[in-house]
Amino acid sequence: MTTTRNTKGMLVAAVCLQFSILIGLTVQPVMTLTTGKVVTLKTLPVDPYDMFRGDYVRLRYDMSNMQVTPAPKNGGAVYVALTPDGEYWKARSASSEKPVLREGEICIKGIAKKTYNGFDLHFGIEQVYVPEKTGKKIEQAKALSVALAVDNNGNAAIKKVVNGSETVYDADNILNLSPQLRPLR
Numbered sequence: 001m002t003t004t005r006n007t008k009g010m011l012v013a014a015v016c017l018q019f020s021i022l023i024g025l026t027v028q029p030v031m032t033l034t035t036g037k038v039v040t041l042k043t044l045p046v047d048p049y050d051m052f053r054g055d056y057v058r059l060r061y062d063m064s065n066m067q068v069t070p071a072p073k074n075g076g077a078v079y080v081a082l083t084p085d086g087e088y089w090k091a092r093s094a095s096s097e098k099p100v101l102r103e104g105e106i107c108i109k110g111i112a113k114k115t116y117n118g119f120d121l122h123f124g125i126e127q128v129y130v131p132e133k134t135g136k137k138i139e140q141a142k143a144l145s146v147a148l149a150v151d152n153n154g155n156a157a158i159k160k161v162v163n164g165s166e167t168v169y170d171a172d173n174i175l176n177l178s179p180q181l182r183p184l185r
Helices: 002-033 135-139 171-175
Strands: 037-045 054-060 078-085 086-094 105-116 118-122 125-129 144-150 156-163 165-171
Touching: 002 078, 002 156, 002 171, 054 135, 078 118, 105 144, 125 135, 156 171, 165 171
Parallel strands: 037 086
Antiparallel strands: 037 054, 037 144, 054 125, 078 086, 078 105, 105 118, 144 156, 156 165
């Protein structure tokens, strides 16, 4: 009797732990999308298809191969100061230490990965899934613009991807956010 009760208790605890982990993994990106400041970057599409997950577009940003000062550790945190430049934002500096921001700037946090000629910077915004059979068309685009939501900690999430005047991805539509939860633009 006690063994059965202990087994049931451990099973319930295991299920609750797994559920908590799943919820925890989704809370941060959703909070970033709903409360983060929206910035728009230029990007280039790289690769449109994954046999197991469908059409997606890999995105490459100018800030992905910036010189980082002081040099980061492989797998270490990097911070890029973004400054408004007309319709788009551009990277001003990259550092392995959190930068002092100028008026109107924001900071995006990433990870440095060692390559044969330096470091590639990854921000968790390098790919986006798109509707079936649209990846090839998007890959042929000369340039895309990506609206990111960036929170106060530098975490970023893709809010919208636009090819010319056509929106190819919109997180608000996917999340079905009600107008009360959508951030002000």
